[in-house]
Amino acid sequence: MNKQNPVKYWKVNIKYVLILLAIWFLVSYGAGILFKEELDTIQLGGFKLGFWFAQQGSMYVFVVLIFVYVRLMNKLDKKYGYDA
Incomplete structure (x- = not known):
């Protein structure tokens, strides 16, 4: 098991986390x-889209994003030799 460059591994990991958290924040x-006001002009299942995002969409x-993170980390683990 060859674990390559743990510092770079964690830098990429933190980059992924920050990008995914930024998407979730947005x-x-x-x-x-x-x-909300702009999105409320669109209906989704009978509800205004702004309301839907506030209540369930996020x-x-x-x-x-959790599934995306798992997939990204599996690839990263394989790339740097941290997969089991």
């Missing part, structure tokens, strides 16, 4: 609060 805060995006 969806939860941006779509649910900042852009949670769905968060769950999707």
